[in-house]
Amino acid sequence: MKPIIxxxxxxxxxxxxxxxxxxFEVCASKVEEVVDETSLPEDIVMSLALQKAHDVARNMKDAIVLGADTVVVIDGQVLGKPENRQDAAATLRRLSGRTHEVFTGVAIVSREKATTFYERTEVTFYELTEEDITAYLQTGEPFDKAGSYGIKGRGAVLVRKIAGDYYSVVGLPIARVARELQRFFI
Incomplete structure (x- = not known):
């Protein structure tokens, strides 16, 4: 069996x-992410996932390399990781009481083949007070996450409901990944 990276x-x-x-082993990509801001969110995450996978695969010729990327979208605008505390607070205010989309793209590449796919999940937040936002910011959790929250951590209390793949919101649609990986072992 080929190693998975x-x-x-x-x-x-x-x-x-x-x-x-x-x-599997972890070998984090160090690629400078290049994306066309006018692209659709699903194309953005699949492109970034593929860039990451190819970056690592260049040095791992006999491996199966998995790359992934996640973005949050509201009102047609892609929200990445916050630049600072003020940006995170503004993002949380914007998501408050509303439904947004989370797109996670995945690329799986080997020497023989490559595949990309994405999952789209709708996430609805409760109405957040300024106290809710301040308390969440104080956890430090929002600062390295797309959309300024982590559904798997303390950010779970912000979420009223989801429609779609929970694990995609966490960062990897694992059921779909399992099925796609099976195709690489045939």
Whole structure:
């Protein structure tokens, strides 16, 4: 069996891939992410996932490399990770009481083939007070996450409901990844 390489340093993606009970190694991509801001969100996440996977695969010729990327979208605008505390607070205010979309793109590449796909999940927040936002910011959790929240952590209390793949919101649609990986072992 070819080794599987996760091209991400995300502890959440590492934990989710561990659920498959298959051996893998982590080799985080260091690629400078280049994206066309006018692209659709699904194209953005698949492109970024593929850039990451190819970056690592260049040095891992006999491996299967998995790259992933996640963005949050509201009102047609892609929200990345916050630049600072003020940006995170503004994002949380914008998401308050509303439904937004989370797109996670995945690329799986080997020497023989490559595949990309994405999952789209709708997430609805409760109405947030300024106290809610301040308390959440004080956890430090929002600062390295797309959309300024982590559904798997303390950000779970912000979420009223989701429609779609929960694990995609965490950062890796693991059920779909499992099915796609099976195709690489045939």
């Amino acid at each position: 996760l091209a991400s340093g995300s502890p959440r993606r590492n934990e989710l891939l561990s659920l498959l009970d298959i051996p």
